[in-house]
Amino acid sequence: MELVTLPSLMPTPTGAFPEVPLLALDTLWFQVSGTICNLRCQHCFISCGPDNHRLGMMSLEQVLGYLEEARDLGVREYYFTGGEPFMNRELVPMLAQALAQGPTSVLTNGVLIKAETAAKLRGLQDGSEYSFDLRISMDGYDAATNDPIRGAGTFERIMQGILRLAEAGLNPVITVTEALPDAQTREGRGRFLEFLRRAGLTQPRLKILPLLRMGAEAGRQRGYAPWESLAGAHLTEDELRALQCSSCRMVSAVGVHVCPILVDDPVGGMGRRLKDSLRPFALAHPACYTCKVDGLSCTT
Amino acid sequence: MHDLKAAPATLGKVAFFGGIYSNHLALEAAIRLARTRGVDAMWALGDFGAFGPHPDRSVELLMEHGVQAIQGNYEESLSTGAEDCHCGYTDPRDNHYAQISYDYTFEHTSDAYKRWMGTLPKAARLEVGGQRLRLCHGSPRQINEFLWASNTPTPFIERMLKDEDADLVVCTHTGIHWQRRDADGRGVVNVGALGRPPNDGTTNVWFAILSARPGGGVDVEFVPVHYEHGLLARQMAQEGLPQEFIETIETGWWTTCLEILPARERAAGRY
């Protein structure tokens, strides 16, 4: 018989938290709709929903200000997220300016994408020399697997959003979390790609994301345990480089955050302007454990 | 490591070969073309092996014709006995094919050539037309970083040139040639690859010639290379290389390593 250590019996690590330097500011994230979302997913790590106004909408002016600072700092790429970014009425002009200075992605649940929106997005794509990516999250190949997590009727509405984009000649990346057990195997990946091909995407692209045990997800499964910590850990140079916080920052209506994960926790706050945030960060949050162990990066 | 501080050689016309991926037939044709064009020097920017057949033949051509070279991720991996090519792919299917290609190349590259690869620098500097060139495989900061046209924006290039104290970064690694330069001609030139066509449905491959303008500055010319691709496909089949690789040589469409492509480059291809 094999002896198994139960997670609850794992020792709690002690010691100083490793620090990650900002090696280069390559990726800038915009939390354009704060924590406001038209859905209320069971696994949302920042518990977004229609009535969560903890972080509010960013104004066009705020976004343009950060884009200007980003251009001077030589940022390579931009990501827009929320919440649901399409709830921000100024999203399209924000994207237009971002696309004028670098490749840009939007992370959305796809539900609000009408034919008219898709046509505007196509126009943005055609008007830029840089790549423009839409990324749509879903949690299964059918309503039976997706809807318990994302909400009743969402599967149909997400698929409609995907189809509208495909009809407009855009090829969204589909993101699935590990809440879908199939997502973790190579065969499961193949099945999902086949499903997307049948649904009308000729060049299906898929990204699998690990779950973060915080926000709503902490209630759906479990939160972080004390042993899930990087206290006392020593990270090699390559391991530090692999963490997205060595090359990214996020901005929201309230200022700059270290990364797109620690946006709803004061510990991730790094100041008002990007230039205030170009300093090292101590990996003291349990989510840092997921990044290190699962190799999580939120970029495509 | 190459001494980046030493005074760079000043040249008038230079040919740059990107990833060769063991396409010895295209390399031979490219060397011939470059000579006809009267270049002062030829440089190979790494990834001599991979994908194609008989990797030693490409190395022999480089040596025989005095092509100067820097390491790519392939030479770094082969010369250190690494388990994989460190190509930088993130998708399981891409990595599956990358491994087949690396294992074949590792097995068929002679030890002496692997040692020679280990002696090559990872970077070099040249001067052409008064512009300071910084040669690298992927990007100046990372041997396997992908610099694609659609994800290498001007502000990022300006930062790179400042960090490198250079006017032009000359690179490969992605397999598709492009350039982005400002009004003064400063920027990035990705010289493309000799190993396989740039995912555009044609069978020819590309390299670049940079030449000094009489009044100062650099002209960049991308040169198409037509070679016996049917013969290469037959050699690949004889060596038992995957049908997917052969299809790319015969059709000009990439069938593997697709997940790493940014949206714009992906949409331009068939798969």
Ligand code: SF4
């Ligand atoms: S996971 Fe995304 S779509 Fe779902 S509630 Fe959170 S922000 Fe909204």
Ligand code: SF4
């Ligand atoms: S959560 Fe991840 S990305 Fe954010 S600071 Fe921690 S390690 Fe870095």
